[in-house]
Amino acid sequence: MSSSSSSGWSSKKVCVVGAGMAGLAAARELRREGLDVTVLEQSAGVGGQWLYDAATDGGDPLGMAGVHSSIYSSLRLNSPREVGGFSDFPFRPTNGGGGDVRRYPVHGELLRYIREFCDVFGLMDAVRLDTTVVRVAMAPPRRDGSLRWTVRSRHNGDAETEEVFDAVVVATGHYSQPRLPSIDGMDKFININMNVKNARMIYIICASILYEARGMFLYNEIEGRTKAGMQF
Numbered sequence: 001m002s003s004s005s006s007s008g009w010s011s012k013k014v015c016v017v018g019a020g021m022a023g024l025a026a027a028r029e030l031r032r033e034g035l036d037v038t039v040l041e042q043s044a045g046v047g048g049q050w051l052y053d054a055a056t057d058g059g060d061p062l063g064m065a066g067v068h069s070s071i072y073s074s075l076r077l078n079s080p081r082e083v084g085g086f087s088d089f090p091f092r093p094t095n096g097g098g099g100d101v102r103r104y105p106v107h108g109e110l111l112r113y114i115r116e117f118c119d120v121f122g123l124m125d126a127v128r129l130d131t132t133v134v135r136v137a138m139a140p141p142r143r144d145g146s147l148r149w150t151v152r153s154r155h156n157g158d159a160e161t162e163e164v165f166d167a168v169v170v171a172t173g174h175y176s177q178p179r180l181p182s183i184d185g186m187d188k189f190i191n192i193n194m195n196v197k198n199a200r201m202i203y204i205i206c207a208s209i210l211y212e213a214r215g216m217f218l219y220n221e222i223e224g225r226t227k228a229g230m231q232f
């Protein structure tokens with residue numbers, strides 16, 4: 001984007017939908033250009049996928065019940081720190097802060113980094129949490145022909161409200177709605193109705209896959225432990 005003074009963009013209002021890494025990066029860059037940015041985020045915190053949620057969509061395998069994050073409790077990054085952060089704000093280990101200093105740290109370390117990014121660049125005053133965008137539509141254009149967008153949102157359980165913006169950035173992520181495969185014999189698979197989106201304890205999935213190969217012994221083991229109070 002060219003500089004705000006020469007482009008006349010500085011008076012524009014921009015809505016960013018989603019406060020995951022993409023939305024926050026967009027918000028920071030747009031603000032740097034001097035635009036008036038509002039980030040609308042449905043969750044109670046920033047971080048998107050990295051805001052781990054022990055809750056799952058449970059009996060709703062298509063994942064439409066409202067839990068956004070798909071990460072499981074023991075997840076570690078599969079990308080190294082060097083490529084995991086924003087280019088001018090390196091994802092450094094937080095030794096002093098008691099964080100995970102490994103090159104491929106646990107998910108909470110990335111969430112800590114994202115929150116630090118927000119603090120350092122003062123982004124939180126642009127973020128409205130617990131606010132779900134339910135509709136984005138083109139508004140009647142201005143007299144000069146420039147386009148505007150109506151964003152309808154709902155804060156917690158409140159009534160829906162509408163605001164008009166000059167531009168909208170949709171950064172809602174694409175890993176929160178699972179695809180369910182259709183595989184012959186699936187009905188014979190161990191009766192744990194979950195896919196990766198809804199898994200939080202990954203060893204249960206491994207165990208259930210092994211069940212097919214190893215037979216009843218493992219099933220009994222899982223069943224026994226489940227009855228003894230293991231959490232899914």
Ligand SMILES: Cc1cc2nc3c(=O)[nH]c(=O)nc-3n(C[C@H](O)[C@H](O)[C@H](O)COP(=O)(O)OP(=O)(O)OC[C@H]3O[C@@H](n4cnc5c(N)ncnc54)[C@H](O)[C@@H]3O)c2cc1C
Nearest residue numbers: 018020021022041042048049077078079132133172173175
């Ligand atoms: C299991 C798993 C492991 C991963 N591991 C890695 C890894 O090791 N390294 C890596 O680089 N990447 C990894 N990823 C990819 C990860 O998704 C990206 O790193 C990054 O988090 C994507 O950011 P995003 O902002 O695009 O989307 P998200 O993080 O999904 O953020 C989207 C945000 O939009 C919000 N939102 C959605 N709809 C609305 C709405 N209607 N109104 C308001 N807000 C809304 C959501 O609540 C969320 O906060 C992994 C993903 C998964 C699922």
